[in-house]
Amino acid sequence: MDAYNSSLSAGLQVPARLPTTRPPESLCAPHFALSSRFTQDAALAAAASPVQRHRLLASRKHAIQAMSAVAERERISNEQHGYGKAAANGHQEFRTSWSGSDDVGAFLARKATFERIQSCGAIACLRSENEEVAVSAGRAALDGGISVLEVTMRTPGASQVIKRLVHEYPSATIGAGTVLTWQDAEIAKEAGATFLMSPVTDQELIQVHTSSTVLFIPGAMTPSEILQARRWGASCVKLYPVSLMGGIQYVKMLKLLFPSLPIIPANGISLDAVESYLQVGSTAVVTSDAIFNKTALVQHDYDQIADRAKRVATVAANSERVDSSTLKYTRNGQRFRAVI
Structure with missing residues (x-):
């Protein structure tokens, strides 16, 4: 001491x-x-x-x-x-x-990451069966105008993809997706990921990251799962799979139940739906096929990926936003007003 x-x-x-x-x-x-x-x-x-x-x-x-x-x-x-x-x-x-105050700086780091995601309004979710294709596709999306990129841990060599893109695009916000275990989280953070997304509500992962510099966004599907995630310390949630739960109308209903909670819907969100999701209160949306079209990936058509990324980024930037949520300081599931 x-x-x-x-x-x-x-x-x-x-x-x-x-x-x-x-x-x-x-x-x-x-x-x-x-x-x-x-x-x-x-x-x-x-x-x-x-x-x-x-x-x-x-x-x-x-x-x-x-x-x-x-x-x-x-x-x-x-x-x-x-x-x-x-x-x-x-x-x-x-x-x-x-x-x-050991984790005040960590909270501010998470909040800064959250605000970059909120400002962009769209997270490009990258999945590929090949490391080099993933790197090239990620470059295309970032060059196209997307500033927040998620690389799923199911991608072969995901940590290397993250590391290379973090090095090449230091001003971008790059994170990892499909984080299911503590090992996944550590590998991604070591590679330089500033946020982690998971399709599930995992108590250990949520609580470990309440004092981390890296923003952890757990997945939740029902109001009960969302409430449990909040009790464990989650400050924002990924609504997954939103397309199976009613889409835009489901997000609208959840924002009535949890008006101050940042919600990021994911799964099956097309370019045409991005604006509508943001208009009902989504903090941001996760777009996958809308940017990384499977055919474009197979054919290595990176110009098409860049064009899709530009269109998504433009729609998100010009959408009428009603989300005013902010990241809340949590400690062991309890929330506090951050006065700094």
């Missing part, structure tokens, strides 16, 4: 010790004595792609040092509580003890 406070205080004007017991106020309240400049810098460092991160070392040196100290403090705390030990099933148990 002393080593932590020494390293943190070296670059920041903070008290000698941070609070170690849970206060009654918001976990993002100013009493953490971390300046807004620090939290902003920490968020920038956390949200940066691997390619960009080294550029921040000089200009954001203290924030990055502090984040490293914060991560070390969390690791020590977990060890003291016996967390992170191998479970009987051979998997790691990952729990997060409350540690003051």
